Amino acid sequence: MFVTQAYAQDGGTTEHLPSEVHGAPETHHQGSIAASEHGTGFPPFDPEFYPSQILWLAITFGVFYWLLKTVIMPRIGGILENRRDRIALDLEAAERMRSDADEAKATYEQELAEARSRAHSIAHGAKETAREDAEKERKRLDTELNARLDEAQIRIAGVKRSALGEVDQIARDVTDTILREVASIEASQDEIAGAVAQTSR
Amino acid sequence: MEHDPTDPIHQFQITRIVPIQIGDWDFSFTNSALFMVLTVAVTTAFLYYTTRGRGLVPSRGQSITELSYEFTANMLRDAAGTAGMKFFPFVFSIFMFVLVANLFGMVPYFFTVTSHLIVTFALALLVIGVVVGYGFYKHGLKWLMVFVPSGVPGYILPLVVTIEIVSFLSRPVSLSVRLFANMLAGHITLKVFAGFVVSMSALGTLGVIGSILPLLMTIALTALEFLVAALQAYVFAVLTCMYLNDAVHPHH
Numbered sequence: 001m002f003v004t005q006a007y008a009q010d011g012g013t014t015e016h017l018p019s020e021v022h023g024a025p026e027t028h029h030q031g032s033i034a035a036s037e038h039g040t041g042f043p044p045f046d047p048e049f050y051p052s053q054i055l056w057l058a059i060t061f062g063v064f065y066w067l068l069k070t071v072i073m074p075r076i077g078g079i080l081e082n083r084r085d086r087i088a089l090d091l092e093a094a095e096r097m098r099s100d101a102d103e104a105k106a107t108y109e110q111e112l113a114e115a116r117s118r119a120h121s122i123a124h125g126a127k128e129t130a131r132e133d134a135e136k137e138r139k140r141l142d143t144e145l146n147a148r149l150d151e152a153q154i155r156i157a158g159v160k161r162s163a164l165g166e167v168d169q170i171a172r173d174v175t176d177t178i179l180r181e182v183a184s185i186e187a188s189q190d191e192i193a194g195a196v197a198q199t200s201r
Numbered sequence: 202m203e204h205d206p207t208d209p210i211h212q213f214q215i216t217r218i219v220p221i222q223i224g225d226w227d228f229s230f231t232n233s234a235l236f237m238v239l240t241v242a243v244t245t246a247f248l249y250y251t252t253r254g255r256g257l258v259p260s261r262g263q264s265i266t267e268l269s270y271e272f273t274a275n276m277l278r279d280a281a282g283t284a285g286m287k288f289f290p291f292v293f294s295i296f297m298f299v300l301v302a303n304l305f306g307m308v309p310y311f312f313t314v315t316s317h318l319i320v321t322f323a324l325a326l327l328v329i330g331v332v333v334g335y336g337f338y339k340h341g342l343k344w345l346m347v348f349v350p351s352g353v354p355g356y357i358l359p360l361v362v363t364i365e366i367v368s369f370l371s372r373p374v375s376l377s378v379r380l381f382a383n384m385l386a387g388h389i390t391l392k393v394f395a396g397f398v399v400s401m402s403a404l405g406t407l408g409v410i411g412s413i414l415p416l417l418m419t420i421a422l423t424a425l426e427f428l429v430a431a432l433q434a435y436v437f438a439v440l441t442c443m444y445l446n447d448a449v450h451p452h453h
Contacts, residue, residue, distance in 0.1 A: 043213040044317045044385060049233065051226045053215075053319050056234035061324075064241040064298055069290035072248045076270045079255050079263075086257060 171196045207396030209389045213316055233320070236305060236312045244301045269297065273438065280442035284449045291331065292445070295324065296438035299380065303430035306384060307423070315433075316384040318377065325377035328441045336448040347451040376440055383433045387426045394419045 175192050179185045205211075219230035251262030259267055273293045277285055299315060306313030314320055336344035348365040349358070397415035401408040 042210065043215060044319075044381070046215070048227065049215045049229075049231060050319045052221075052229050052231055053233055053317060054323050055228045056230070056237050057314075057320055057323050060234070060237040060241045061294065061298060061327075064245065065290065065294040067241075067245050068248070068294050068297070072245065072252075073270070073290055073293065075252050075255075076248070076266060079252060079259075080267065080271070082255070083257055 168193075168196060171199075207392075207399050209392035209396060212313070212388060212392060213385070215312075215317075232312045233314055233317065236302070236314050240298060240302045240305055240314060243305075244297050248297075269293075276439060277442045277445070280439065281446035281449050285442070285445055288331070288335075288445050292438055292441055295328070295441055296434055299324070299437050300431060300434035303384060303434055304427070306388060307427055307430060313384055313388055315380055316388055318381045321377035321381040322373065324380075324437075325373040328376065328444060329373045332444045332448040335445075336451060339448070340451055344448075344451045347447050351452065372440075372444060376437065376444075380433050380437050383429055387422075387429050391419060391422050391426055394422060 172189070172192050175196060176187070176189075179187050179192070215231045215233050217229040217231050218235060221228045221230060247262070248266050251260070251266045254260060254263065256263055270293065273296050274286070274289060276296075277289055277292050281288070302314040305311050306316065336347065340346075348362050348369065350361060350365065353361050394415045398412045398419065401412035401415065404411075
């Protein structure tokens with residue numbers, strides 16, 4: 001205790017303490033140098049302050065432990081828990097939104113496919129109708145044209161027949177005229193007609 | 202207060218601030234006690250203040266708090282499993298207390314609480330006391346099986362058990378001396394080199410030029426000491442976790 005006395009004096013508070021703590025009369029050294037030169041005055045090994053250090057460590061560490069356990073750590077733990085929950089919730093929401101989006105996409109694609117097939121069938125039907133109409137129209141025109149053609153041929157045949165008939169008449173008239181004028185032969189109409197018919201055969 | 206400014210031991214000196222005497226015991230409020238109180242107050246205030254916003258997206262300070270919280274939680278879970286998590290407040294208090302006390306020691310004129318063997322020894326005894334107390338409370342006398350490793354042949358068992366007991370008893374010593382010696386030696390070294398700068402500068406121009414070397418050394422050592430301060434707090438906490446694992450799972 002004697003050597004450590006010097007340290008106590010360095011603190012400048014020794015004189016406030018009861019003298020029985022030190023067990024030695026107040027002896028003034030030259031401060032810490034003098035004490036450390038004695039070789040045993042190394043403060044960390046000085047038992048003088050052991051009780052004080054242990055007591056204050058117990059008080060401060062006890063209070064620290066109690067504060068952390070009851071106030072600080074529930075607080076931090078709560079924050080972390082809160083964040084974990086929030087992240088889980090957000091992930092869940094994101095997952096839900098994604099499934100919604102997938103569903104919407106599936107519906108959309110289905111509707112698109114339906115619309116496409118409907119459009120296809122409409123186009124097909126329209127094409128079919130148009131084709132049928134065209135066919136009908138063509139047939140109608142065909143028959144009409146055929147009818148006109150037949151009519152025309154009949155007319156042509158009639159014209160041709162009447163023309164041929166007229167040619168016979170002309171031939172008979174020419175023959176009659178030639179016989180009368182050139183040969184001065186008076187032939188009957190029947191004979192001329194028979195002769196003309198004989199040559200044109 | 203007259204003392205040599207380059208004396209490396211002076212920084213460890215304890216002085217009474219409020220003398221308290223109870224019976225034969227001296228429970229004075231000293232500079233050591235002051236820095237214990239400061240350590241606790243500053244740490245608690247920091248942890249409380251940074252979490253005030255309870256931010257979903259943490260602020261910078263809140264990140265530090267959360268990181269230290271989760272760092273300690275992972276450390277304990279890795280060492281002692283989920284069953285060890287009931288000691289989380291204890292380990293977190295020890296880690297934060299030692300860490301902040303060590304870092305406070307790095308501030309000039311601040312007292313380093315952990316540079317006194319009695320403080321680190323008290324903390325180590327507390328750890329071992331919790332281990333032994335919880336071990337007996339949870340497992341009864343079966344907890345003593347922690348000294349009997351399984352799979353050891355019977356004839357060397359007495360030797361192994363003796364070694365296990367000795368190593369267990371030396372834990373509080375090694376735990377406390379490691380932290381204490383690191384802080385003490387680091388601060389002494391730092392002070393010695395810083396002292397060189399002062400005493401060489403007093404020798405004139407050549408001395409001032411020469412003092413650049415210890416100055417650079419002091420700067421490097423300061424960085425190293427910050428590392429040591431954090432590292433030793435981590436080591437103390439990790440070993441606490443591993444010892445607590447013995448209390449939770451005595452069969453290894």
